[in-house]
Amino acid sequence: MMKVFIVYDTKYGNTKLVAEKIIEGMKEAEGIETEIGDVEETNPEQIIGFDAILIGSPNHFGGPVGGIKRFIDKLGELDLVAKWVTVFDTYEGEDFEKAVKKMEKRISEKVPELKLITPSLSIKVDGTKGPITDGELPKCKEFGKKIADQLKA
Numbered sequence: 001m002m003k004v005f006i007v008y009d010t011k012y013g014n015t016k017l018v019a020e021k022i023i024e025g026m027k028e029a030e031g032i033e034t035e036i037g038d039v040e041e042t043n044p045e046q047i048i049g050f051d052a053i054l055i056g057s058p059n060h061f062g063g064p065v066g067g068i069k070r071f072i073d074k075l076g077e078l079d080l081v082a083k084w085v086t087v088f089d090t091y092e093g094e095d096f097e098k099a100v101k102k103m104e105k106r107i108s109e110k111v112p113e114l115k116l117i118t119p120s121l122s123i124k125v126d127g128t129k130g131p132i133t134d135g136e137l138p139k140c141k142e143f144g145k146k147i148a149d150q151l152k153a
């Protein structure tokens, strides 16, 4: 059984919904156990025994939020079992993939033992509070399926 932890931050709920849809996708594959946590309520030490970590953030000012940046930095101080990571973001404007690229860079600098499971996911929302733009939600479930397949391979 592969254990996956999904940690996210959200101000208006959209990034949380993305996280939940990713889990739905992963659950379609057997052999994946998941746990989800808001970054504000998750102690990085909870993640030590997991095989893979998914990290999601809304795009604030062209990058991930501070809580997610600090969380990544703390992962770098732990003796993780996990070898695998991937990231996702939500954005409102022209900032496609900007937050995920910054998260990837930070992970490669602070937690270099983690390797990307899949390319990251960037999901558009309509306006600051959302909702998620039409056609974007199915991508989340597909992303989850791809992660599960990759982890089982």
Ligand SMILES: Cc1cc2nc3c(=O)[nH]c(=O)nc-3n(C[C@H](O)[C@H](O)[C@H](O)COP(=O)(O)O)c2cc1C
Pocket (backbone or CB within 6 Å): 009, 010, 011, 012, 013, 014, 015, 016, 058, 059, 060, 061, 062, 063, 090, 091, 092, 093, 094, 095, 096, 125, 127, 128, 129, 130
């Ligand atoms: C303080 C703040 C700054 C933001 N800056 C950007 C930005 O630079 N680029 C962008 O595309 N969206 C920006 N947004 C829109 C967020 O990406 C959007 O609110 C978020 O994806 C919604 O996700 P959530 O419901 O999980 O909070 C910003 C939102 C807030 C509240």
